[in-house]
Amino acid sequence: MDAAQLKIEAARVALTHVSDGMKLGIGTGSTAEAFVRLLAERVAGGLSVIGVPTSERTAALCRELGVPLSTLEETPELDLTIDGADEIDPELSLIKGGGGALLREKIVAAASERMIVIADRSKVVDVLGKFPLPIEVNRFGLRATEIAIRVGAAELGLSGPLTLRMTGDQPFVTDNGHFILDASFGRIPDTRALSNVLHAIPGVVEHGLFIGLASAAVIASDGGAEIIHAVVR
Numbered sequence: 001m002d003a004a005q006l007k008i009e010a011a012r013v014a015l016t017h018v019s020d021g022m023k024l025g026i027g028t029g030s031t032a033e034a035f036v037r038l039l040a041e042r043v044a045g046g047l048s049v050i051g052v053p054t055s056e057r058t059a060a061l062c063r064e065l066g067v068p069l070s071t072l073e074e075t076p077e078l079d080l081t082i083d084g085a086d087e088i089d090p091e092l093s094l095i096k097g098g099g100g101a102l103l104r105e106k107i108v109a110a111a112s113e114r115m116i117v118i119a120d121r122s123k124v125v126d127v128l129g130k131f132p133l134p135i136e137v138n139r140f141g142l143r144a145t146e147i148a149i150r151v152g153a154a155e156l157g158l159s160g161p162l163t164l165r166m167t168g169d170q171p172f173v174t175d176n177g178h179f180i181l182d183a184s185f186g187r188i189p190d191t192r193a194l195s196n197v198l199h200a201i202p203g204v205v206e207h208g209l210f211i212g213l214a215s216a217a218v219i220a221s222d223g224g225a226e227i228i229h230a231v232v233r
């Protein structure tokens, strides 16, 4: 199977966990898009669900394909979120935000009873950090925030380039109007410690470490799809 087929396979298996009447968080990215396309087919066939999208991009696709949408304001408690990831470790901690939607993705996942991550096997790692960690930051005080991140990371023995994400010659702006710094720290042995350090910096809005949020992961490979369950949650 090629990469696109693996994404569809992971999405197909995740869809078997969706049932009539569910309130769904709907992720962002190419794997989540594969899920939306399959979900739309089921909706056309009579499945009744309501979706809360994690980005404007996902919202537009859902509207185009006829998946009924709500907002987190209208529907603040969700049954299940299905989303992709950039990296997944054995405890189902994740790096997310490659598509820039990490803040809404984390809020939606936290508002959901369960989160199922869908990915191909290339996303599974022993230790998170090969994929640069996206950090959503307020535009105000960007340089000061960058310095505070460097200092905090160094206290944990982490260092590496912090790159302002760009779209062409302009900084990439998230759906929430913020910038993203991609932190190439390499392996992150203590994800909780880094999460705490980043959350203590006022200019940091959110980061892409998702710890204790995923209940299960559907990992697709040529051998088929494997479901990994989290120990907690």
Ligand SMILES: O=C(CO)[C@H](O)[C@H](O)COP(=O)(O)O
Pocket (backbone or CB within 6 Å): 027, 028, 029, 030, 031, 032, 083, 084, 085, 086, 095, 096, 097, 098, 099, 100, 101, 102, 105
């Ligand atoms: O976190 C995300 C978007 O913010 C995506 O889930 C992540 O980047 C994976 O994307 P893809 O399925 O395209 O590999």
